[in-house]
Amino acid sequence: xxxxxxxxxxxxxxxxxxxxxxxxxxxxxxxxxxxxxxxxxxxxxxxxxxxxxxxxxxxxxxxxxxxxxxxxxxxxxxxxx
Amino acid sequence: xxxxxxxxxxxxxxxxxxxxxxxxxxxxxxxxxxxxxxxxxxxxxxxxxxxxxxxxxxxxxxxxxxxxxxxxxxxxxxxxxxxxxxxxxxxxxxxxxxxxxxxxxxxxxxxxxxxxxxxxxxxxxxxxxxxxxxxxxxxxxxxxxxxxxxxxxxxxxxxxxxxxxxxxxxxxxxxxxxxxxxxxxxxxxxxxxxxxxxxxxxxxxxxxxxxxxxxxxxxxxxx
Numbered sequence: 001x002x003x004x005x006x007x008x009x010x011x012x013x014x015x016x017x018x019x020x021x022x023x024x025x026x027x028x029x030x031x032x033x034x035x036x037x038x039x040x041x042x043x044x045x046x047x048x049x050x051x052x053x054x055x056x057x058x059x060x061x062x063x064x065x066x067x068x069x070x071x072x073x074x075x076x077x078x079x080x081x
Numbered sequence: 082x083x084x085x086x087x088x089x090x091x092x093x094x095x096x097x098x099x100x101x102x103x104x105x106x107x108x109x110x111x112x113x114x115x116x117x118x119x120x121x122x123x124x125x126x127x128x129x130x131x132x133x134x135x136x137x138x139x140x141x142x143x144x145x146x147x148x149x150x151x152x153x154x155x156x157x158x159x160x161x162x163x164x165x166x167x168x169x170x171x172x173x174x175x176x177x178x179x180x181x182x183x184x185x186x187x188x189x190x191x192x193x194x195x196x197x198x199x200x201x202x203x204x205x206x207x208x209x210x211x212x213x214x215x216x217x218x219x220x221x222x223x224x225x226x227x228x229x230x231x232x233x234x235x236x237x238x239x240x241x242x243x244x245x246x247x248x249x250x251x252x253x254x255x256x257x258x259x260x261x262x263x264x265x266x267x268x269x270x271x272x273x274x275x276x277x278x279x280x281x282x283x284x285x286x287x288x289x290x291x292x293x294x295x296x297x298x299x300x301x302x303x304x
Contacts, residue, residue: 011185015230016255018186067147070140070176072183073230 003056005048006079007068010041015073044068048080056080082108082298084126087154087170089115089145094131094167094278101278102128105294115148126163126297127154129170131223131276141184141226142172151177163207163297164270168224171262171272180265180272181239182231187224188255194223196286197275198250199261203243206264208271211295217250218289220275227274229256229263242266247273 011017019040027035050056060078069076084106086098099110111121115134120127134145145151151173158164158179166174174180187193198217201209212218231239236257239245247262254274262273277290 016185016188016228018188018190018255022190067143068139070143070183072175072181072232073185 001050001052003048003050003053004081005044005046005056005060006081007044007060007064008041008077008079009044009064009069009074010039010076011073012075053080082106082125082301083121083123084108084110084128085113085121085124086110086128086130087113087115087150088130089132089134089148089173091134091136092130092132092169094169094276097276097278098128098130098167101281101290102126102294105281105291106298108298113150115145115150117150118153120150120153120157124157124162125301126165127157128278129154129164129166129173130278131168131170134169134173137169137226140176142169142174142176145169145173146176146178155179158265158267158270161267161269163300165208165293165297166270166272167276167278168222168227168274171274172226174270174272179270180263181235181244182229182263184226184274185228185230185255186226187228187253189253192223192225193227193253195221195253197222197253197261199247199275200250202245202248203264205243206246206268206271206296207300208264208293208296209246211292211299213292215289219287220277220280220290221286222253222275224254224274227256228254229260229274231257239263246271247275 020038024038248259280287280290
């Protein structure tokens with residue numbers, strides 16, 4: 001079966017997210033001064049052939065550990081449907 | 082000296098590194114494409130050059146760290162071959178796990194391209210033994226992701242083991258503990274953001290990078 005995988009990657013809490021800070025500053029400059037803790041992450045989407053959902057999740061986790069995320073600085077969350 | 086400079090799609094300091102090694106040591110330098118699955122035999126030094134491998138897509142150095150040649154570099158590192166990663170090369174070595182930590186976007190968000198003053202924190206490494214008693218040295222740097230980061234435990238062990246080799250005199254990018262360059266625990270893998278390959282003779286504005294290459298030559302002479 002072909003499944004849709006989605007991977008959300010963010011810098012870990014405690015790791016400075018300068019893009020988030022810049023966006024927060026820009027929002028503040030536009031008047032949205034109540035905004036705080038902006039974090040900028042990324043989302044990857046792809047199709048994956050797998051025998052079932054569990055197998056797909058195992059594969060995507062391996063991809064995250066090997067390439068998609070750097071777990072020294074990033075955390076990730078996987079959705080498979 | 083027998084050296085190899087790796088070439089990834091997007092490397093742009095590979096030629097600089099070749100000329101730097103040849104000029105400072107008189108050594109022989111082979112250029113090695115990243116898809117190679119073998120390295121030239123008898124290498125004394127592998128240079129992972131600066132640039133923007135794979136356009137810095139995903140994360141700087143991430144895709145290059147998975148190139149076929151990097152498996153051979155990891156084996157060479159284990160054998161004790163000297164490995165020098167400069168700028169993007171430092172990022173690649175961190176991504177490949179040959180060095181601890183990671184390089185984040187510069188804290189000021191700017192691409193920083195300018196001469197930079199460094200202190201030599203450890204003169205007993207194979208990369209710094211030829212430095213004298215100079216207080217500080219100058220090299221240039223050019224990067225957007227030079228902000229070194231390591232978690233508290235990793236940072237403590239890097240510091241305790243004397244793995245910090247270079248520090249910025251004035252922190253340009255938010256690097257934790259002003260770190261500009263580190264070695265691995267074994268001391269044979271160095272990663273640094275500033276460019277010794279752009280500072281090896283006075284006509285380049287600084288020759289302060291030359292002793293780094295002389296140090297590696299000295300290592301061979303003493304062997």
